[in-house]
Amino acid sequence: MNKIIKILIIEDNVIDADLLIRQLTKSGMSFISEVVDTRKTFEKSFELFGPDIILSDYSLPAFDAVTAFEIVKQSNLKIPFIIVSGTIGEENAVKLIKLGVTDFSSKENFPGLPQKVDRALKEAAEKQENEQLLEQLKIQTAALLLANQELEIQNAEKEKKAVELYNANKELLAFTFISSHDLQEPLRKIQVFISILMERESKKMSVAGKNNLERIAIAATRMRQLIQDLLNFSRVSTSEQQFEICDLSTIIEEVKYELTEEIRSKEAVIKIIDLVPVKIVVFQFRQLIYSLLSNALKFSISSAVPRIIIKSEILTNNDFNLLNLNYKGGKHDFWHLSIEDNGIGFEKQYNEMIFVIFKRLHQNEEYPGTGIGLAIVKKIVDNHNGIITADGKLNEGSVFNIYIPIQDVLNETIQNVNSKIIDVQISELD
Template structure:
């Protein structure tokens, strides 16, 4: 049976000066069922021509010829760096010489007195040659891939160097920003305070002698100075929450809310605001930033309340399993963990649904300054704080029917500042189970 490794019509170059021996060899291979074409040569010149023009798949060579021999023929193969199996067929080579030639690289040898193993050795030789070609192709591909990898690594090195350069530039920019913050909080506010003081003195002592136009102008200066000071303070707040001071700690939202209410107590009593707080739980957050978040949302609700209608502010929180959270189909939610959901709702003037995303843009205002004071930075700070917690905030506004802010924060155990990544810990989330939450109201 012919081996599957022998392809159809293989080309055999036969180096033999004895025509009878060459015919015998061809008849044996034909009888064995081998599909082949052959070319018989007997000199060096015809052998080299056969290599170039016949392009053999395998060479069968007599050991000794009058003007040429197998050793010389094999040397030609090696000099040309050809990967062609070379089998010596001889009755006089001797086993010692055969072993020596095989060590030199000759594929195999067969005795002229016994052709029984020839077909098997041809099959094996062709198989080995095919495997060698595949191996060399694989090595060549590997060299190309290695070269490409070296180029890629070099490019990566350039990119890393560029990133390090930009990191240094960013560090310097942050230093300049801190210097600007210092100037904003001291050098800019100091002359502004003096302006406000002198305006207050003029309003107390000079108003009676002023014309109506002068009084109106003085009042407008006073409003502009107050707004400028508020803008500086809000910008300071925004820059503070943009820094990398991410120190997480277990915090009780009830205490944070009470603290903020105490700070806004005058406005709360003036507007007769009512608070409903449900299901609060200790959570792992950046405490001072979350206090700023609650303050901004609460003051926003009090500011944009409907005249003559007491503001009603509802704050509640629940834990959402990851499966429940995924059902919400919210954008930008790569964390595969449970989420803490904080809802902040009021019954104020609200806004049209088309502005649900615009309200988080810094300096974005939906109302005239004359109607509602503000700088348009408060909700931008809220969004930045939520992003610092790797969370999501969604606004759901309705014109003249209030607004609901839904905040989703991943339940985390630790925060890695270097990688900016959260480590999820579902078993110890740091939150009280929902069944243990107590609802209560505060007025």
């Protein structure tokens, strides 16, 4: 439905006003009109009538178009203003149009007036729409600038906090390293004096005294292990990362040698399958392998021969994505290492908890330890921008899966690796 146009006509000649209205009606325009001929009635019409367009004669006995147009401008009204006159002359009309009058029409050409009214209204509507869009744009721009300023402040604050956190973390790790290192000397002396007491004074002690001394010795040993584990955690967190291509075989052999006594006593079998090369920080992965293998030996079932399987492979990015591990480090192929055992395992609800530092699932009397080993493993994997998962079944074993993104092209190296299966029997350790 078209809007009814309100047309204000400034005219003292009733016949001319009537002709003007008839011509607009004849054109099919939908409008209502009001005719005024004095300044007072003209000014009142803005409030009482609210015109959409003004059609004004050039000169009236008590009023004129120039004065009317000045009133419109001073009132800051965005109303089209068309002069309809037979006496103004083309030169004066051009001057008024330059001052801002919308258009000019001669009374001798009333048939052309509806077209000019229609065009003036359309131009006014478009201008109003553009001004509204411009105003909205200004508001949005101001809001955007404000949001950008707030974002800059937030980013600056985050950067400041990140620097503070980084420095605090460095200081904390340095403190952990230094304090742990310095604690070892007095603890060593405590253990020496405990040994002296047990060797020289045990015959003079009561049974209760001997038991208490043995408890002190056990506590000192556990404290020494805890300090050593804290030092290892500090080294993993603060050390420089020098990556090298490695297939883990040398690392595994070194770890096996360190764990010779445990492997022999439990008659453990370690199987290594397809060690695919990867670019890693070697000394960190040595710690990782040591922690996982010693854990597998420690948490073995007493009635069964411990069996540990170590294998690695390359997963394409598509295959890795099928695992739904929520990796956000970019699109890569992945080196996958798994270490599986047939030990006591654990319930599924502890899959993530076991990587929390100092978090243990068993009592010290049952399985001694500090609860730092798997936290070190998790930290090492994080240092390689990788992911580690743990899956266990109570009394059936566990498997640790490590996924390291492949940053460099290793295809040529990988193709030259022959798949090997090595069964490690106790006889090999002798």
